Structure formats: structure tokens, C-alpha cells
Amino acid sequence: xxxxxxxxxxxxxxxxxxxxxxxxxxxxxxxxxxxxxxxxxxxxxxxxxxxxxxxxxxxxxxxxxxxxxxxxxxxxxxxxxxxxxxxxxxxxxxxxxxxxxxxxxxxxxxxxxxxxxxxxxxxxxxxxxxxxxxxxxxxxxxxxxxxxxxxxxxxxxxxxxxxxxxxxxxxxxxxxxxxxxxxxxxxxxxxxxxxxxxxxxxxxxxxxxxxxxxxxxxxxxxxxxxxxxxxxxxxxxxxxxxxxxxxxxxxxxxxxxxxxxxxxxxxxxxxxxxxxxxxxxxxxxxxxxxxxxxxxxxxxxxxxxxxxxxxxxxxxxxxxxxxxxxxxxxxxxxxxxxxxxxxxxxxxxxxxxxxxxxxxxxxxxxxxxxxxxxxxxxxxxxxxxxxxxxxxxxxxxxxxxxxxxxxxxxxxxxxxxxxxxxxxxxxxxxxxxxxxxxxxxxxxxxxxxxxxxxxxxxxxxxxxxxxxxx
Numbered sequence: 001x002x003x004x005x006x007x008x009x010x011x012x013x014x015x016x017x018x019x020x021x022x023x024x025x026x027x028x029x030x031x032x033x034x035x036x037x038x039x040x041x042x043x044x045x046x047x048x049x050x051x052x053x054x055x056x057x058x059x060x061x062x063x064x065x066x067x068x069x070x071x072x073x074x075x076x077x078x079x080x081x082x083x084x085x086x087x088x089x090x091x092x093x094x095x096x097x098x099x100x101x102x103x104x105x106x107x108x109x110x111x112x113x114x115x116x117x118x119x120x121x122x123x124x125x126x127x128x129x130x131x132x133x134x135x136x137x138x139x140x141x142x143x144x145x146x147x148x149x150x151x152x153x154x155x156x157x158x159x160x161x162x163x164x165x166x167x168x169x170x171x172x173x174x175x176x177x178x179x180x181x182x183x184x185x186x187x188x189x190x191x192x193x194x195x196x197x198x199x200x201x202x203x204x205x206x207x208x209x210x211x212x213x214x215x216x217x218x219x220x221x222x223x224x225x226x227x228x229x230x231x232x233x234x235x236x237x238x239x240x241x242x243x244x245x246x247x248x249x250x251x252x253x254x255x256x257x258x259x260x261x262x263x264x265x266x267x268x269x270x271x272x273x274x275x276x277x278x279x280x281x282x283x284x285x286x287x288x289x290x291x292x293x294x295x296x297x298x299x300x301x302x303x304x305x306x307x308x309x310x311x312x313x314x315x316x317x318x319x320x321x322x323x324x325x326x327x328x329x330x331x332x333x334x335x336x337x338x339x340x341x342x343x344x345x346x347x348x349x350x351x352x353x354x355x356x357x358x359x360x361x362x363x364x365x366x367x368x369x370x371x372x373x374x375x376x377x378x379x380x381x382x383x384x385x386x387x388x389x390x391x392x393x394x395x396x397x398x399x400x401x402x403x404x405x406x407x408x409x410x411x412x413x414x415x416x417x418x419x420x421x422x423x424x425x426x427x428x429x430x431x432x433x434x435x436x437x438x439x440x441x442x443x444x445x446x447x448x449x450x451x452x453x454x455x456x457x458x459x460x461x462x463x464x465x466x467x468x469x470x
Contacts, residue, residue, distance in 0.1 A: 001123045001143075007100040009053035010092045012085050012140055013041050014061040014078055015105070031064070031106045033199055038256045041066070041106055045073060046257075049282045050113045051120065054098055059088030069258060069274060072281045084162050085140060090153040093146055100128060101149070105140035109202060110191040119143040119180060130168060131190070132179035138190060139164040148176040218346055220464045228467075235422055235443035239295045240264070241283075243304065251422060251445075254294075257282065261296050276301050341434035343456055343468070344377035344413060350464050352415050353439060359385050360417070371417040372398040374407065374433075391418050392427070399431045409433045420446045420459060429453045437461045442469060 001007065013031040031041040038046075041058070048056055049072070058075045060066060066075055076095055078087045085105065093101055100123050104111055115131075122129035123143045131138035152167050161167065171177045182190065193199050216225040233253055240248045240261055252260060258280050265271045279299040343349070352375065360371045370391035376382040384407065386397035395416070402409060409432040416424060420442035426449060428436050436450070437458035447469045450457035457470045 001100065001120050002125065005099040005123075006054050006097075007102055007120065007123075007143070008055040008057060008092075008096045008098040008146075009048040009051065009102040010057045010059060010089070010104075011041065011044050011048060012059045012088045012103065012105040013044075014059050014064065014088050015085065015107070029064070030193075030199075033196075040109065042256070044104060044106055044108070045070070046282060047111070047113055047116070048102070048104070051102065051116060052283070053102060055096065057092040057095065059085075059092055069262070069277075069280075071277060072279055080157065083157060086153055086157055086162055086164070090150065090157055093144075093150040093153060096146055098146055101144045101146050103140060103142050103144060107193060108141055108189075109193050110189045111141060112189055115141075115186055115189055116143075122178070122180060127175060128177045129180045130177045132181055133187065133190065134181060137165055137168045137179070139168055141190075142177070145176055148174070152176075215467050215469045218349075218466050218468065220350070223346075225468065232442055232444045232447060235445040236294055240298065241295065242270070242298045243300055257296055261298060265298070265300075270304060271300065341410070341456065343435065343458075348377055349413075349437065349458065349461065349466065352413075352437060353462055355383065356385075356415055356417065356439075359383055360387060370394045371415075373415045374398055374402060374409075374412045375415060376411055377413055378411065391416065391421075392423060395424055395427050399427060402431070413437070415439075415461075419443070420457070422446045422449055425449045425453070425455065425457070429455060437466065 015030070031039070033040045035043050045056070045058070056073050058066065058070070058073050060075055060077055062077050066073075074095070076088070076091045079091060080087045089103070100120075102116060102120060104116065119129045119131070119141075120143055123145070126145045126148060128142060128144040128149070130142040130144070149171060152171055156162065156167050168177060172179070191202060193202055215228060217228045218225055235251055236254050238250045238252050238254075238257055238260065239246060240250060242265070248264070250260065250264065261280060262271070262274050262277065266274070271277070277298065278301055279297070281297055283295050283297045352373075355375070356371060356373055359373070360369070369387040369389060370393075371385055371387045372391070372394040373386075374382075374384040384398055384402060384405075386394050386401065388394040388397060395414075398414075399409075401407075402412075412433055413435045414428055414433045414437070416436065416438040418438065419440040420436065420438040422443060422445040425436065425442075425446045429449070433455070435456040435458075438460075439462055440460065442450075442457060442459045447457060449455075450470045455470060456468070459467045459469060
């Protein structure tokens, strides 16, 4: 796009798909289909926010109930019935004063930010760029010149011409749009999900809350490892900026970040009511959706005392932009430690849950504590255990006591009573502990850091089986 040109973005969510019928809820509409911990329309809005449009429009029908917290979104309701996406396009185009309009429909479930950025880059002068698959236009994945196309939309509505293919052919002849011929890779983003069954199948292949990782599963029956794929919960940092100040980095599963940020600010006493929020949006101009999605800008009204939030700042996560940056920051200036230590015998590893049960004394009485235990594979009498209501605290206690007792961490094996998060792996890496096992699951970022740091990482150590992720 030429320098000086402006653009707004539109999410078309007002269509009514009669074929999209969920077996358990006959009234479910496609924009409100669940996508991990968020809804489809929320995901698509996040996609557009990354590109930093001047204004963000949501085209909807009057009977659709979108939440009030979408403070950075202008909801434009259809005025005509049964006019299809043309009505939404015409209403949003007429509400804008930008040079170009970036458009996607809520149906475009697989479109990535990089493809939309290409459409913006190709728009020039008074000519836009529209996806074309070699035979047909994809009219609802496009960057249009606003003024020229508004005339086409309004004329077509007046004449009752609702066929977008014919309208775009006329616009191309008038040199108002040019085709973006998609590559094979980009073609994978043009998925047409019409029925709920197709939606479920697509969900099975793409889940924003989980990642697939290769690992080896130890099976006692065969007394051998078997290569397998495991699904782990995604963990990413969310950098929270309030009135231009970095105040916290929250490790979370991506999705519903506005709700997370709002709840955090209320429970920390910064806000008394969400109405104090002037603006809340993901920021960033990168073509990487995940990178920009990991920074949340919040503008609040009035004078604020943010000092109480500083204890939540996760300093080792650096800018908090993405998992890769977080890992790089965690590995930066780390004390050297002898990683890549061979795993102890499998039977010894399998014995640890029973040993933990025998020494976790307070847990037996309360059932409400986490435990961290340091074992020594070469010393059966050594076991350093600490318990706490917080799993991070339990590990800090173990490491602190080990430092006081001059324990050689490089010879130890760490057992955690619960889930393995990024921060727990980071603490072990700093201490120089070469092997970690957990009774429960690791997160995606924990596995990545363990692999980068050379730590042996075992999860689901129970029922005489375990998964070896590194």
C-alpha cells in the first residue's frame, strides 16, 4: 500500500448458514462456534487487530448478540434483509473514510495474517487486491478501494444484483481490483466450512490451546520405548501494558486475552469496573499473528497506582512477545550446567511416585499441597522434599535448601507432584538440575525450554508408565 494511504478492516459475521447445525444445539451460529477457549469471531477479530487497521468494523444482523466489551470494534448492523454479504459491505464501506478496506468473513477460518498483509502490500493507487483461485474470486478475502467499490455495492443492491463474481469482474475491468493468484501453500488457507461436521473435522486438525509434540513413551509391558505423538497445552506469555507502561507478563494459554486482562486488573485492585477501560487491544505490526497477540495494550481512565503490579512482572520473559523470545531470554546468561545427562534406569524412575507418596507427609493430612523432591540415582538414601500450596514455592524451597546444604544439583533428579510449566523448568535450569519428571503434563513452552536447555523432561509418570519429551 502506498505511503499515506489509510485502511480500515471489516469482519463479516452477519451471514446465516442454514447448513451449520450442531447436533447438541440447533441454534448455534457459525460466528459463535467454539474455537479452543474463544469463539470463532473473537479469533477473527484478533487476526485483524494484528494488522493495526485504523478502525475495525464488525458487520452483523440485529438479532446477533455480541458482547459490550468489544470497545475497539464498531458493530454495523444490516439495514436490509436477505441481501447477503453485499449489505454488510455497503454499510461498512459507507461508515468508513479510509482509502482501502481489508475484508474477511467469519467463514475464513484458516486465513493467516501473512496472507492479509500481502493483500495490503499489493493495494496501490486506487486499485485493490482480491484473492483469486485461478477460476473464481474469493470476494470476502480482499483489500478493496473504498470509494470505487462502494459505488459497485450500492448499485448492485439497488438493481438486486447479488452475485459477487459478476460485480468483481466489472470492478476488474474498471481497473479497480487486481487478482492475487494464490500459491499452493496459500490455497490451504481457503478452507470452506459449511456444516458443523466439517467444522468438527477442521477443529480436530487445528486447536489453538494444544500443540502436537513427538516423544517416546515407556511401556512397562514391553519394557521399551515407543515413538508417539502427544498433545500438550500451549503456554505463551502475555505482556500487559497499561497506559503505555509494562506492568506484567502473564503466562497463559492463548485465547480470551481481553477477559484475562480485565479480570487480572480487577482482582489486583487497579479497576473497580470494566467501564473504566477506554481501550483494550492486541498490538504489533508483525505478520506473525502469535507475536503480536502476546502483547496487550490497555488504556484506562484516571490516575492509577500501578506499583502493586510490579511483583507480577516476569522479568525473564524479556519483551514477552513470543515463546521463542521467552526461551532466548531464559537461556541468556544462564550459569553453565552439565546437561544432556543420561536418564537413570527406567525401573528406578518408575519407583519415584511411590517414594513420593511415602515422604509427602503434609499432603497425606491435607491433600492440598504441591511437592518438589530431589533424588539422587546413585544414593538411595538421599531425598530432599519440600511442600507448599504453590508449586513454584515448593521448588524454590527445594533449591534454596539444596544450596544451604551444598547439594550437587548436577547429580540430582527432580520430581514434581503436578503439572510442569515453563517457570518450573526455568528454575531447574538455573539451578543446574539435569532431569525433571512430573506426575502430570508439561506445557508446550516447558518442553521447548527443556529441549533448548538440554534437560531430560518426563511427564505423566504414573501407573508404571511415562512419556519422555526430551
